[in-house]
Amino acid sequence: MRPRVPVGAALTAAALVLAGAAPAPAGPPAPVVDRGTRVARTPVVVGATASAVAAQGPGTPAPVGDLPGWRQVLVDDFTTDVPLGGFPGPAYAARWTGYEGSHDTSGAGTYAPDRVVSVRDGVLDLFLRTEAGTPLVAAPVPLRDGAWGGWTYGRYSVRYRADAVPGYKTAWLLWPDSDDWTEGEVDFPEGDLDGTVHGFVHRPGAPQENALAVDTGVSATGWHTATVEWLPSGVRFLLDGTVVGATDVSPGRPMHLVLQTETSGGTPPAGAAGHVQVDWVALYRRT
Template sequence: MRPRTSPRSVAGAALLAATVAVVVAAPADAGGAGRPATVTRGLRDVRTPAPAGAPAAPATPQGTGAPRGDLPGWRQVLVDDFTTYVPLGGFPGPAYAGRWTGYDGAHDTSGAGTYRPARVVSVDDGVLDLHVRTEGGTPLVAAPVPLRDGQWGGWTYGRYSVRYRADAVPGYKTAWLLWPDSDDWSDGEVDFPEGDLDGTVHGFVHRPGAPEQNALAVDTGVRATDWHVATVEWRPEGVRFLLDGVLVGSTPVSPDRPMHLVLQTETSGGTPPAGAAGHVQVDWVALYRLV
């Protein structure tokens, strides 16, 4: 789902200091990834989602540390496992200022939520925590952005891995995406993981030059209420989505302009229930450039 805006295009918005693959070419609904004509399903998670607002799952189950070092064909350029505590209202703070920024003050894609990192984002118990909820009639959301060498912007081709989980909060979603540095949707868009917090994990690749069409649309059937590692591999020859190391979708269609990662966490198509509240937790983030 493409952003409604970016910080550089909104007046007053500021920056914070089972394996299956399918290729489809289905028109998207107006304004975003939409409802594809064909989806894939696999890796179904049959566990019961946590109720909205339930206590978060343990942050770092044994043996799940952040990956360190290069991979074959990939050079690691950033890894963050959020070991330094930052209270609500303090992120990024001195500990993360050179590595993270985010949207602040703009409306989200649906227009119902507002990016308020000072009210949403904290770091505690080894996780980046996004506490989505409504305050004063306004749904509060956040979109953290990792920096490239301390600068806003990305590169052409890369590997992006995030270990995360979420409470099953109705009315909110992840729309974590690679968004063009040009801020021009026609350069393409890559979304994974995308999906309602009380639904399943989807992925989309929007066709460069015709972004209203999905070159790839996949529904993994997996819920995000348990810990998962979502990975995007973006190469000149195509884009692949992996969930917990298993390929869940691929397409030979590949954007060829610089893009950057946004952990866009927002309302899902409209105003959520006023009492809906819960957490999206990020254990670690690891970014790689193509060698």
């Protein structure tokens, strides 16, 4: 779950900016955006009650503006196309950075945004696959005012879907700005792309313990909106507007969002390939 790359407060966005190098041989093109139905599985839940909820329909717009108790600080609907090898480029450099060149959590994959990340037809696309024996992955990081992190508590919403690619996973997380795992960690959505959507809250002071662990029983192959609400009173996970997990345990130090998309516990099948697609991202601070 934890990043295997330096993510400390001393690192600047410029130091980790996604490269604009020429793309590698393309392989299969990005798919046409399909906002079809999900496949639900039997939920197995620890610490909360989960419900499999219907995916929202096609064309759901990005939310614009504040919510009760929350001030919107960033929303990105990915309206400007960027080819593979060009992200973030001029269109997105003020709002996005990410990991580059390091191994992922399992050690099998390499963060290679210049060969993985593009924007097409209003969707941020992560094209996961193996090339020359190396699984290629990515971990985009949204910025606010050109910097990441720097605040405590917030609301983080991402509308996304994934192909059921064996050997890969999402581990999208709130990670401490200090890079000190003992301050806690919040993961949602996390799970194998060919499995179901999970969520975890790692207990501050004892992060090897889960204050919350939930399996929603929902596949990520349909379009879903995953939201983390992080408050002093606790953390809530919402999937398509329904609360699927909650705890009164809450990290109390600044954290930042990472869309950490990586190999799942080891080397994936060499022929495994597919896409994780992000329709929009919206970030809020408490008012």
